[in-house]
Structures are given as structure tokens and as C-alpha cells.
Amino acid sequence: MSDTATAAPKAASRRALPRITEVNAYFWCGGADGNLHLxxxxxxxxxxxxxxxxxPxxxxxDIAPQPVSGRGHVVGFTVNAQPWIPGVEVPYVVAMVQLDEQPDLRMVTNMPRTPIADVHIGQRVKVFFEPNPNDIFLPLFEAE
Ligand SMILES: [Zn+2]
Known part of the structure; x- marks a missing residue:
């Protein structure tokens, strides 16, 4: 088993934060109420x-942001071991999560609270938010 497979979950790191606009604020700031909004x-x-x-x-x-359950399952993932971003600890999981609301409703995320060796296809997950400056709530996922 490699170091990658046994690594402990990562704590909050210095992530690059999105630039908030009128168009994306529902997604990046919506977690303030504890819900993921799409x-x-x-x-x-x-x-x-x-x-x-x-x-589409x-x-x-006639489209508007609404809260979703924040629950779904992992449909794909990879483990990044390259320190591409200074200050962001490696390794970490980049996962594709399919939300329960709709079969093609998917998002790319990280799973910093779940041990890397535990992440698998089909794993039930739920959203949580990493608060950051400027009222940004990064939506991340963890095992249910
Ligand atoms: Zn429609």
C-alpha cells in the first residue's frame, strides 16, 4: 500500500478562492445557511x-437557485499527489459526486475529511462547507 492510500484526511488548506459575481454568488456563498444551492x-x-x-x-x-439535499455518491475520483498549488497539502482526493436530485447532476469536489484509502466508487457522501473570508463557503464532501 502506498503512502497515498494511507494518508490521513487533510485539514483546511490555503485554497484558491473564486471571484464572486452576481452569477455565481448563489453557489459559492449559499452555504451560509448550511445548504448547497444549485x-x-x-x-x-x-x-x-x-x-x-x-x-439545457x-x-x-426561468431559472433560480434552490437548495438541494447535499447528498449523493462518488462516481469517480483521483488522488492528486503533485504539489501544483503552493500551500495546498498533498495528497488529496478530487472526486466527481453525483447528487441525488438528478442522474446527470454532478460536481467536482474534494473530500478532505475522508481518509483517502476509504474513498471508493459508489460511496455515499454529504456536503459540508469550509468557510473562508468574503463569506465564501466552499462546498466539499465527506462520507455519510
Ligand atoms: Zn427547463
Missing amino acids: LQCGACKTWIHPYAARC KCRSA
Whole structure:
């Protein structure tokens, strides 16, 4: 077993923070209320992520942020062992999580509270938020 597979979960690190705009504030700052917020189409109820100005299913512009369950499962992951970003500890998991609301509603995230050796395809996960300056709440996931 490699060092990567046995590494302990990483604590909060010095991540690059997103630039907040009118278009993305619902996603990056929405965690202040403890919920993950994604766009939903008012016409056909399709969940939309990442941001789009129109619904990809029915083309309606009637879209608005709504809270989601924040629960899903891991559909893919990799372990980054390269120190690409100064100040960010390695190794860490980059995971693709499929949310429960819709089969194609997926997001890329990190799982810093889950031991790397425990992460697996199909693993049930839930969101948590890493608060940062400027009211940014980074959505991250951990094992349920
Ligand atoms: Zn729609």
C-alpha cells in the first residue's frame, strides 16, 4: 500500500478562492445557511450545474437557485499527489459526486475529511462547507 492510500484526511488548506459575481454568488456563498444551492428550471424542474443562463433541457430562462439535499455518491475520483498549488497539502482526493436530485447532476469536489484509502466508487457522501473570508463557503464532501 502506498503512502497515498494511507494518508490521513487533510485539514483546511490555503485554497484558491473564486471571484464572486452576481452569477455565481448563489453557489459559492449559499452555504451560509448550511445548504448547497444549485439552479433549477422553473418550467421543467431540471437541476442545472454548472451555471447556465438557460435551461439545457427546455431552454427556459426561468431559472433560480434552490437548495438541494447535499447528498449523493462518488462516481469517480483521483488522488492528486503533485504539489501544483503552493500551500495546498498533498495528497488529496478530487472526486466527481453525483447528487441525488438528478442522474446527470454532478460536481467536482474534494473530500478532505475522508481518509483517502476509504474513498471508493459508489460511496455515499454529504456536503459540508469550509468557510473562508468574503463569506465564501466552499462546498466539499465527506462520507455519510
Ligand atoms: Zn427547463
